[in-house]
Amino acid sequence: MLQHGPLLERLLAGDFICRITDEDAYRHLSLEQTQQDINHYLRPLNRRLVSNDDQSVYFLGYYELSKEAREQLSQQFAQTVQSLLPLLEWLQLVQETLGRDSALTAGDTIKLQEFVLRTEDNQSLRQRLNTLASDRFFNSQSEQLDSQVKLIFRRLKEHGYLLQPHADRQYYIVTGKIDYLIDVIRFIRDEEHLPVEDTPQQEALL
């Protein structure tokens, strides 16, 4: 177990482990034996390893759902629901600003400067960013584009959606937690039968 010490520490701290955040750890976690070892170790702490459907990201959940655990989960869920719209809007904004033809996925790189430059000259993007930055989730007080963008990216880094490989260089890599976010949305949509399509309409195919 000693070899997984740093990994366990990260997991216990609430980190999401994916191919981007820690490739070695992710590879270890994909092994059935390691999963069992870790679960066995975590049992007295009332924790167990959880992953999303396609096993692209791992994190810790409760082994037994005590009353306290439920309370904590409810609180967390409320936060997640609250953060859905700002996160999705950010995804959309980045996709449109950078002129990408598809949504961001794990492993994509975003250069902060490029994002700022493209937003600067476009009044509507500027306006949308402004609204987004002042959302409760990002909670920016600033009027300056540069500091708004920096704050947004810093908050996303804190929440584990982005990774900044070099602290002094302003570029970010999207982590596997984005996959988790998409899975959450898909789950809610399926559970609640929301009228939210994700397959192209027939005429779009023709």
Added chain:
Amino acid sequence: MAPLDLTPGIASNLFNTGAERLALLGKYHKQLMQGYLDGYVDETAFSEGALKKLIAARILWRPDEQQPLALRPLVSELIASMVADENRRQINADVAEKLEQIRNRVQAYRDAQYKGDYAVAELQLQRLTEHVHDLSGQFEEAIDSLWHRLNSDFGFVSSLDDKIRENERAQKQLRRLLDGLDLLDFTELIELSEGNNHLRKLLVSQLQSQLSSHHSSLLEVQKRLVELLAKFRQQQSRSLLISNMVAFLRQHPKYQPADYPNRSELPDLFNQACAIRPQAAIALDKASERQILAELVRALPRQVAVTLSDTPSASFSELLQDEEIAARQLALKTDVENFYLRVIDRGGSLSALEYLTEQQLPWDSEIWLYQILAEYQALPVDEKQMFALANEEVKANYYNELMLIQDINITLQGYVNA
């Protein structure tokens, strides 16, 4: 193409015409390339003679009376293949026709040999070799084009929908190529080459090894195309999901999903435990580690002890050696003491500066205030509690929080309480 007679008599004529016309391509390379990009050629860029020559050389043509001059499809195709322009590159998947030609050539070659006409047989064998290479080259070109498209992630079209369409088109081409490969029947080729070493080498050993390597390449490409298409579709559905969900949440700002965390069957996605941060401290119970710990302690940066001089407030007058200054200092001290006594006598609040002017004392107001504070600080704790100091302060500067004391009001605490 115009049918060309292959009799040896005009072979040199053929050579000259061909060389001349190929030179035309080089001579007008810029205009022709522009024509390739625009889809038509700018007739004003050529002289009338040049245009005639280019049309005669079947490099340019006018598809319709009303249409401008354009490159012949074969020339466009040549350029597309040379620059690997995947938008325009064509894949020729027609194998049946080539096979037919190979059969015919083998027959002609055998007939010529039978007649003992070796010169003709040699020529036929050469044509046959060309056809065989052609067939193999056709697959090679197609595979090269497919790999090129794959490796560039279909980057030559911009939108995801176009990429998906291009990928589907490539998969169809690939299927036709594989069907074409199936048409090649090696037992037939073995029969065709029976009893002739040249033919066996050409049609069986060489062609077979080439085609089997093409076959495995094609299968690899197919696998990759299918994977890529799945990726494209996943990206597409993700983009759609995001934009549709945003639209939904905007329309329903108060939307609240069901309470999943309190369901009896908690979905794994929402089982996200709160963080535990493991802490550790130095343990002294292992004798073996003491040495290391001692070293760690020794390595700690040591704080240089700062010897603080005694608070100068109450006693600095005694430090001064100069008699005159000491006398002044003593006078100031006495005046301040008198001020405190006055406070006690009066019982109410007293302003330090008012007292100063009232008594017409010679002290600078700043020194006076300072000494009052110093005297106050020097009092024993229980006596200090008797007095309440209220500073009248003014901000020194707009930009920071530095406050300047302008005056001090002293109140006898006991009096107020009583």
